[in-house]
Amino acid sequence: MATNMPAAPSALRRFMASELAHNWLRSASAIAGSIIILGFVVMVTAGPYLTAQNPYDVRQLDIMEAFKPPMWLEGGTGQYILGTDQQGRDVWASIVYGSRISLFIGLAAMLGSALIGATLGLVAGFYGGRLDTVIMRIADIQLSFPSVLIALVLMSAFGTGVDKVLIALVSVGWVVYARTVRGATLREKSREYVQAARVSGLPNHKIILKHVLPNVLTPLIVIATIQVGTFILIEASLSFLGVGVPITQPSLGLLIKNGFDVLFSGLWWISVFPGLFIMLVVFGINLLGDFLRDELNPRLK
Amino acid sequence: MSEEPLLRVDGLEQRFDASGSLFDRLRFENGRISAPRRIVHAVNGVSLTIARGEVLGLVGESGCGKSSLAKTIIKLHEPTAGRIMLEGEDITGYGFQRMQPVRRKMQMIFQDPYASLNPRQQVSDIVVEPWREVAGGTSGDAHERAMQLLAKVGLGAEHAARYPHQFSGGQRQRIGIARALSVNPDLIIADEPVSALDVSIQAQILNLMLDLKDDFGFSYLFITHDLSVVRFISDRIGVMYLGFMVETGPRDAIFDNPRHPYTQALLKAAPRIGQPLPPAAEQLTGEVPSAFVLPQGCAFRTRCPLAHARCATERPALKHIGAGQSVACHLHEADETPLPAAALSAAA
Amino acid sequence: MTAQTDAPLLRVCGLKTWFHTFGGVVKAVDGVSFDLSPGEILGIVGESGGGKSMVGFSIMGLIDKPGRIEAGEIIFDGRNLVSLDDNAMQAVRGRQIAMIFQDPMTALNPLYTIGNQLEEMLTLHTDLGPQARRERCIEMLAEVGIPQPEARLGAYPHQFSGGMRQRVVIAIAMIAGPRLLIADEPTTALDVTIQAQLLRLMKAQVEQRRTALIMITHDLAAVSQMADRIVVLYCGRVVEIGASAALIAGPRHPYTRGLLDSIPANHQGRSRLPQIPGTVPDIRKLPPGCSFAPRCPRAAERCRSEIPELTAAPAGGAFACHFPLEAAP
Numbered sequence: 001m002a003t004n005m006p007a008a009p010s011a012l013r014r015f016m017a018s019e020l021a022h023n024w025l026r027s028a029s030a031i032a033g034s035i036i037i038l039g040f041v042v043m044v045t046a047g048p049y050l051t052a053q054n055p056y057d058v059r060q061l062d063i064m065e066a067f068k069p070p071m072w073l074e075g076g077t078g079q080y081i082l083g084t085d086q087q088g089r090d091v092w093a094s095i096v097y098g099s100r101i102s103l104f105i106g107l108a109a110m111l112g113s114a115l116i117g118a119t120l121g122l123v124a125g126f127y128g129g130r131l132d133t134v135i136m137r138i139a140d141i142q143l144s145f146p147s148v149l150i151a152l153v154l155m156s157a158f159g160t161g162v163d164k165v166l167i168a169l170v171s172v173g174w175v176v177y178a179r180t181v182r183g184a185t186l187r188e189k190s191r192e193y194v195q196a197a198r199v200s201g202l203p204n205h206k207i208i209l210k211h212v213l214p215n216v217l218t219p220l221i222v223i224a225t226i227q228v229g230t231f232i233l234i235e236a237s238l239s240f241l242g243v244g245v246p247i248t249q250p251s252l253g254l255l256i257k258n259g260f261d262v263l264f265s266g267l268w269w270i271s272v273f274p275g276l277f278i279m280l281v282v283f284g285i286n287l288l289g290d291f292l293r294d295e296l297n298p299r300l301k
Numbered sequence: 302m303s304e305e306p307l308l309r310v311d312g313l314e315q316r317f318d319a320s321g322s323l324f325d326r327l328r329f330e331n332g333r334i335s336a337p338r339r340i341v342h343a344v345n346g347v348s349l350t351i352a353r354g355e356v357l358g359l360v361g362e363s364g365c366g367k368s369s370l371a372k373t374i375i376k377l378h379e380p381t382a383g384r385i386m387l388e389g390e391d392i393t394g395y396g397f398q399r400m401q402p403v404r405r406k407m408q409m410i411f412q413d414p415y416a417s418l419n420p421r422q423q424v425s426d427i428v429v430e431p432w433r434e435v436a437g438g439t440s441g442d443a444h445e446r447a448m449q450l451l452a453k454v455g456l457g458a459e460h461a462a463r464y465p466h467q468f469s470g471g472q473r474q475r476i477g478i479a480r481a482l483s484v485n486p487d488l489i490i491a492d493e494p495v496s497a498l499d500v501s502i503q504a505q506i507l508n509l510m511l512d513l514k515d516d517f518g519f520s521y522l523f524i525t526h527d528l529s530v531v532r533f534i535s536d537r538i539g540v541m542y543l544g545f546m547v548e549t550g551p552r553d554a555i556f557d558n559p560r561h562p563y564t565q566a567l568l569k570a571a572p573r574i575g576q577p578l579p580p581a582a583e584q585l586t587g588e589v590p591s592a593f594v595l596p597q598g599c600a601f602r603t604r605c606p607l608a609h610a611r612c613a614t615e616r617p618a619l620k621h622i623g624a625g626q627s628v629a630c631h632l633h634e635a636d637e638t639p640l641p642a643a644a645l646s647a648a649a
Numbered sequence: 650m651t652a653q654t655d656a657p658l659l660r661v662c663g664l665k666t667w668f669h670t671f672g673g674v675v676k677a678v679d680g681v682s683f684d685l686s687p688g689e690i691l692g693i694v695g696e697s698g699g700g701k702s703m704v705g706f707s708i709m710g711l712i713d714k715p716g717r718i719e720a721g722e723i724i725f726d727g728r729n730l731v732s733l734d735d736n737a738m739q740a741v742r743g744r745q746i747a748m749i750f751q752d753p754m755t756a757l758n759p760l761y762t763i764g765n766q767l768e769e770m771l772t773l774h775t776d777l778g779p780q781a782r783r784e785r786c787i788e789m790l791a792e793v794g795i796p797q798p799e800a801r802l803g804a805y806p807h808q809f810s811g812g813m814r815q816r817v818v819i820a821i822a823m824i825a826g827p828r829l830l831i832a833d834e835p836t837t838a839l840d841v842t843i844q845a846q847l848l849r850l851m852k853a854q855v856e857q858r859r860t861a862l863i864m865i866t867h868d869l870a871a872v873s874q875m876a877d878r879i880v881v882l883y884c885g886r887v888v889e890i891g892a893s894a895a896l897i898a899g900p901r902h903p904y905t906r907g908l909l910d911s912i913p914a915n916h917q918g919r920s921r922l923p924q925i926p927g928t929v930p931d932i933r934k935l936p937p938g939c940s941f942a943p944r945c946p947r948a949a950e951r952c953r954s955e956i957p958e959l960t961a962a963p964a965g966g967a968f969a970c971h972f973p974l975e976a977a978p
Contacts, residue, residue, distance in 0.1 A: 019671045019672075022671055023671075191416045191417075192411040192412065192413055192416045192417035193416060193417050193418055193419045195372070195377055195409075195411065195417075196409070196411060196417050196418075196477070196480065197419075197430070198377055199375055199377065199404065199408060199409045199431070200404070200430045200431035200434050200435070200480070201400070201401050201404045201431060201434035201435035202430070202434055203397065210419075210422075211419050211422075214419075214421040215419070215420065215421060362840035362841065362842065362843075363840055469928045469929070470697075471928055472928065499696035499697055499867060499929070500696065500867065500869070500908060500911045500912060501696060501907060501908060501911045501924065501925040502696075502928065503911065503913075504910075504911035504913070504922040504923070504924040504925070505924045505925075505926075507913065507922055508921045508922055508924055511921065512921070526840065526841070527913075528841070528914070529870075529912060529913040529914030530913050532913065532914065533913035533914075533922065534913075566842060567841060567842065569845075570841045570842045570844070570845040571841050571870075571914075572841075572844070572845070572848075572868065572870035572871040572873075572874050573870060573874075573914065574869060574870040574873045574897060574909070574912060574914065575873050575893075575894065575897045575898070576873075576874060577874060578845065578848055578849055578852065578874045578875070579845060581849060584842070584845050584846055584849070585842045585846075586846075588810050588812055588813070588843065589840075
């Protein structure tokens with residue numbers, strides 16, 4: 001199995017010589033997914049340079065420019081490629097700025113979930129006993145509710161805000177890491193190299209960090225990839241329902257909600273373009289995630 | 302031989318609770334709720350000694366408790382009862398901190414060369430790990446130490462920066478041996494170290510293990526199911542069955558004059574090159590009983606061709622029958638002559 | 650034992666089974682030839698990476714991508730199995746050729762009773778009615794030494810011990826009356842006392858029915874007790890083939906000699922074991938010439954450039970070596 005090991009200076013070169021890279025370059029869906037994600041990341045980082053307008057600078061808005069259709073429709077102009085909304089905001093610019101919020105939330109919530117979930121999973125799997133029982137029962141209970149429902153309840157209690165969305169997403173997202181890492185830890189713990197580490201005199205925390213952790217990370221790569229997509233969707237749902245991010249920091253989901261009121265009056269582009277955009281991004285993430293799952297799962301080999 | 306043996310194990314018992322959590326154990330039978338436990342009787346009162354520079358081979362079939370015994374001696378498992386004395390020091394109850402100096406004296410080589418090395422660790426780091434943890438090795442000297450150790454086991458400097466998956470099974474086992482050597486131990490417990498290897502590689506590793514023993518003067522507790530291997534490497538041999546030591550003695554005595562019916566059957570069953578299959582009459586029938594419920598009396602009586610009434614009621618103790626050989630069988634009465642001290646330490 | 654005079658049941662000729670992997674072409678089997686008469690027991694021995702299991706899988710038509718049979722013929726009972734399509738091969742498998750694997754647990758479906766699994770073979774491969782099938786299953790279980798066979802028909806695989814499971818596997822393999830049985834490391838996972846019982850059982854089964862048996866194993870001692878003839882593989886090629894007793898008493902190929910010497914039981918005294926130096930080479934980067942040359946004490950210049958052909962020995966058998974050992978007196 002080829003896996004890239006970081007830390008060495010030639011990590012990139014080794015990765016490019018690996019079987020993973022070899023198969024990646026031969027998988028149409030993996031390349032398509034990577035291109036979509038790369039495009040998205042470029043768009044988000046290059047943000048302001050791609051748009052003529054900062055949609056959240058009120059001074060740049062002109063109410064007279066409101067409800068312009070996309071440029072290829074009658075009444076559209078080249079200045080607003082995807083048209084404008086009720087306040088005369090450029091829809092394309094809104095998407096670029098909204099993507100930043102969506103992607104930030106997706107990534108940050110994923111990192112938070114992975115950190116908390118993996119830690120709890122390691123502790124539960126390695127030490128076992130009562131601690132394990134408590135952690136895993138909480139996880140079981142949580143899994144018996146739909147994650148959007150839990151997030152919705154939490155958001156209703158906390159109120160809106162990017163930080164609150166993050167807390168809500170992490171509270172639903174840690175479970176999958178905890179369960180996966182616990183399972184992998186139980187498996188690794190019984191392997192002889194962990195026994196060898198005990199005989200070598202390593203204390204538990206060193207065994208966990210040096211020996212168990214690096215060997216349970218691989219399945220997390222897949223979960224983390226797909227979860228970024230899932231979190232973007234959940235955040236969009238929350239924002240659409242009005243309990244997500246505030247109006248001042250609109251994500252892609254909030255953009256859909258903004259245009260939803262006028263969707264059936266023929267002003268479809270305000271909602272539909274952000275919606276299509278979310279779909280494309282999540283599709284790209286899932287393409288890459290599926291490829292990684294097939295490659296990194298030894299059972300499918 | 303009158304000096305204290307390097308390792309003395311007295312009446313060691315190891316029971317594992319295999320019943321899982323309370324939730325898994327709950328049973329509802331005959332209108333009553335109960336939570337029975339399932340206890341594996343892995344090691345049942347085993348005593349042994351190993352002298353300095355000696356190789357004690359432990360042989361037996363799967364489930365005979367030889368691996369559990371080894372892992373209990375090195376304190377990977379806490380013993381249920383009995384005593385473990387290393388150089389006269391009782392280490393039975395030692396916790397993590399007090400075990401640290403003991404680990405300098407006692408190291409282990411594992412069975413599976415593919416599972417016993419961390420796949421994410423460089424070889425140069427693997428081989429010095431015990432040395433760094435318990436022998437005060439420092440990062441500055443680690444590289445030099447790793448090179449010395451790799452050279453000792455026949456690997457080169459070019460191997461130091463590689464990862465385990467880049468090695469063959471035999472080379473990996475060399476790395477595992479280097480790791481055990483890193484602290485200059487007095488005793489190395491080797492748990493089936495050549496079972497996973499091809500026969501030509503097995504010979505290389507056995508030779509290496511003997512050469513290292515001669516160089517460093519340590520002792521081996523060598524566990525294997527392979528009779529030809531145990532015959533090659535051991536000075537003395539212990540035969541285990543269902544967690545009991547059924548026979549111990551010098552290597553040649555065990556092979557030339559086995560006294561326990563199980564030892565006899567085991568020797569006959571072992572395939573010998575160029576010989577026809579042994580006749581069915583000399584073969585053991587049936588299989589090893591479950592370690593959850595030990596048979597009453599002698600553990601071997603369910604398969605023993607010579608079992609009689611006494612075997613079902615009374616469990617035979619390991620008794621010295623002369624010339625350093627001991628056997629746990631009612632067919633053999635103990636040697637009544639008082640034991641010289643030397644024989645005692647060799648037979649315990 | 651007298652089987653050699655019959656017309657061969659199986660003739661494997663120039664078999665090449667290659668795997669096209671990321672790291673290069675793995676020539677797991679590279680030009681293997683042998684034949685087998687009805688009732689004969691042939692041992693195939695070699696170390697891991699020798700390609701011995703792949704010979705068995707090739708005969709069974711069980712080579713999956715990225716593997717492929719590149720060349721060669723497998724003539725079984727007059728038909729070339731290599732050219733058969735999946736359906737025709739399906740009819741041969743189980744009915745004509747059966748296989749036993751190392752791990753009895755993976756060979757049995759944990760969700761069905763062993764009665765179901767035995768009976769399925771009869772349903773697939775015979776015209777017996779339900780009552781006759783049931784009786785045949787009970788008979789077969791009794792034959793392989795399962796106590797209370799009638800009661801055990803309804804038991805599931807996990808209710809048997811390892812040795813008993815392998816007995817059930819043998820029963821399933823033999824019940825449809827195959828003409829060739831391939832056993833891939835059949836006793837490696839079992840204890841010596843159980844191993845001896847099972848070897849005896851397998852030998853009795855094939856002798857009784859004149860079934861040919863290919864026993865694939867790394868265990869030279871076990872194979873020497875069972876086989877009429879032995880094939881020694883190294884890096885996908887046959888290095889020596891011969892009658893068991895002759896091959897063990899007087900091997901001609903240095904690799905066979907090395908294997909025999911490496912067995913600690915053959916070695917008296919407490920000095921070092923004679924060992925074959927080095928390790929099996931990476932099969933994707935075999936040296937030119939003889940694959941064994943880098944480890945061979947007799948290797949000369951010619952061995953490093955020219956692949957030795959399998960040559961017949963005057964005393965019977967054949968070896969692939971430029972500088973063979975002396976024939977046994």
